[in-house]
Amino acid sequence: MKHLILSIVFLVIFMTNKGFAENKFDPVIIVNETIISKFELSQRIILLNILQLDGDIQKKASDELINAKLINEFAQNNNISISEEKVQEGIRELAQQFNLSIESFLLEVSKIELATETIRTFVKDRILLTELVQYKFANRASIGDDEIDSFIINGSASLEINLLEIVLPFDYNNRNEVYNLALSLKNKNSEGITFEALAKKYSKSDSSINGGNIGWISIDQLPPDMGSLFLTSDLNTLIGPKVFDNVIILYKLANVREVPLFKNTRVIIDYVELNLSKNSEINLSSAVQIFENNNNCLNLQFELERYPTLKGKLIRNTIEELKISEKKYEKIKTLDIGENAILKGGNLSENPILIMLCSRRQEISKNDREIARQYLFSKRLVSLADGFIADLKAEAKIVYK
Numbered sequence: 001m002k003h004l005i006l007s008i009v010f011l012v013i014f015m016t017n018k019g020f021a022e023n024k025f026d027p028v029i030i031v032n033e034t035i036i037s038k039f040e041l042s043q044r045i046i047l048l049n050i051l052q053l054d055g056d057i058q059k060k061a062s063d064e065l066i067n068a069k070l071i072n073e074f075a076q077n078n079n080i081s082i083s084e085e086k087v088q089e090g091i092r093e094l095a096q097q098f099n100l101s102i103e104s105f106l107l108e109v110s111k112i113e114l115a116t117e118t119i120r121t122f123v124k125d126r127i128l129l130t131e132l133v134q135y136k137f138a139n140r141a142s143i144g145d146d147e148i149d150s151f152i153i154n155g156s157a158s159l160e161i162n163l164l165e166i167v168l169p170f171d172y173n174n175r176n177e178v179y180n181l182a183l184s185l186k187n188k189n190s191e192g193i194t195f196e197a198l199a200k201k202y203s204k205s206d207s208s209i210n211g212g213n214i215g216w217i218s219i220d221q222l223p224p225d226m227g228s229l230f231l232t233s234d235l236n237t238l239i240g241p242k243v244f245d246n247v248i249i250l251y252k253l254a255n256v257r258e259v260p261l262f263k264n265t266r267v268i269i270d271y272v273e274l275n276l277s278k279n280s281e282i283n284l285s286s287a288v289q290i291f292e293n294n295n296n297c298l299n300l301q302f303e304l305e306r307y308p309t310l311k312g313k314l315i316r317n318t319i320e321e322l323k324i325s326e327k328k329y330e331k332i333k334t335l336d337i338g339e340n341a342i343l344k345g346g347n348l349s350e351n352p353i354l355i356m357l358c359s360r361r362q363e364i365s366k367n368d369r370e371i372a373r374q375y376l377f378s379k380r381l382v383s384l385a386d387g388f389i390a391d392l393k394a395e396a397k398i399v400y401k
Contacts, residue, residue: 017343029062030399031069040065043118049245050109057245068125080135082127090123129385137384143376151372152364159219160259161230164195164212164252167205171246182241182248189238195252213254231256267321270358271332272297273343274304274314277351281306282307284352288342295338297358316358331355 024039044061046250075081088102095105106116134141166185170178185198199212218226230253231241237281239251274286294300297316304314324332331341335357343353 026401028395028401029066030398030401032073034064034069036062036071040118043115044122045245046112046114047089047109047118047122050112050114064125066393066398067129067389068121070396071125071129071133072113072390074392075128075132075240078127078135082124082131086127087120087124090127091119095121120181128379131388133385133388136388141380141384143373143380147376148369148372149362149364150280151376152362152368158259159231160216160257161219161253162216162255162257163208163214163230164199164254165200165205165214166195166203166212166250167207168202168248169204169246170248176247179241179243182250184353186238186241195208195250212252216257218259219253266363268318268325268361268363269321269332270297270316270318270360271360272300272314272316272356274310274354275351275355277313282310283355284342287354288340291340291356292353297338297356300356327353332357 024042025037026368027035027189028038029036039317041058041061044065048057048061048064067326092102095102098105098108100108106119109118109119111370166182168178168182181202185202187200189195194211196211196213199208202208203212205212205214205235219231229239230251231252235253235255237253239253241250252332274287274291276282276284282290290303291300294303301314301316304310321329328343331343335341335355337357340354340356343355
């Protein structure tokens with residue numbers, strides 16, 4: 001949090017010099033009959049910078065404030081309000097993103113002239129939008145069991161990246177100087193000085209103590225353009241300089257990995273196996289033909305009852321995937337339902353084994369189902385919220401001063 005405070009001080013100075021402090025309650029946007037003042041806009045810009053969003057922060061701040069005025073007007077017309085308990089819980093969750101208590105978080109942001117009421121309004125508006133979408137689209141927002149099952153089965157992993165950073169704050173007076181410093185650090189890295197050494201010496205981020213390493217980050221947490229940038233970059237190459245509103249950052253992509261979304265999901269395999277001994281009534285080629293002609297396990301079991309010497313040799317197993325022997329699993333994992341394979345012994349004395357896959361299913365824990373439900377619910381709310389706000393904007397009168 002400290003390096004954020006330091007870098008945003010430059011932003012406050014910049015905004016003051018640019019005239020934000022003069023006539024701070026003058027309107028900059030009028031939404032229907034509600035005013036957005038210079039002060040509100042400047043406060044939201046500071047807050048979004050604390051949250052380290054990229055892109056055009058002033059536009060994002062303007063858009064958010066317009067949306068907020070519209071949803072508050074809708075809520076007032078429909079007698080919908082947010083309790084103080086929910087607002088306090090929202091502030092607590094925001095503070096936890098910086099590993100701070102509410103009191104410590106509000107104290108830190110007050111040092112950069114960010115008002116407590118700005119934080120309250122920001123949190124309340126986000127909660128209010130969720131409540132309004134649920135109020136307006138209750139039936140469409142619900143998530144069914146089939147959707148949860150499909151998501152867990154088909155969405156098995158997410159990508160995480162391990163990033164290193166060099167963070168260089170600037171104000172409007174020294175932007176070019178800091179940008180040139182970033183370029184010189186890039187050259188030093190190409191000449192053999194490690195990124196980690198440069199980060200420890202030059203970076204103003206808390207991560208500098210670790211050589212700029214900020215750990216593993218889910219690609220889903222990044223803005224789409226940043227996520228795409230990192231995923232299309234080679235490992236261990238330097239990325240940037242990237243210019244944000246008040247900092248210039250150099251990145252190094254250290255690693256990429258797949259992480260299971262659901263760690264408590266078990267895969268259950270149901271299969272049959274036939275051990276063909278030398279004194280069996282049928283040889284291997286005949287047995288393979290029988291397996292081919294019967295593409296489900298039940299039919300296969302009925303067919304093999306015609307052969308007395310095979311009685312008891314066709315065994316059906318239902319077992320967790322992880323408990324199957326490695327050699328057998330290498331065959332089974334390639335099979336579709338009803339397909340078969342031959343598992344040959346390691347030496348000539350071992351009998352061949354025919355395998356048919358009967359079914360493959362996932363047993364989903366209650367915890368994973370709830371995680372999936374919340375994830376899908378959140379995505380649906382975002383989609384519905386975007387449409388809801390677009391409708392409100394289409395009917396609104398928005399005037400930029």
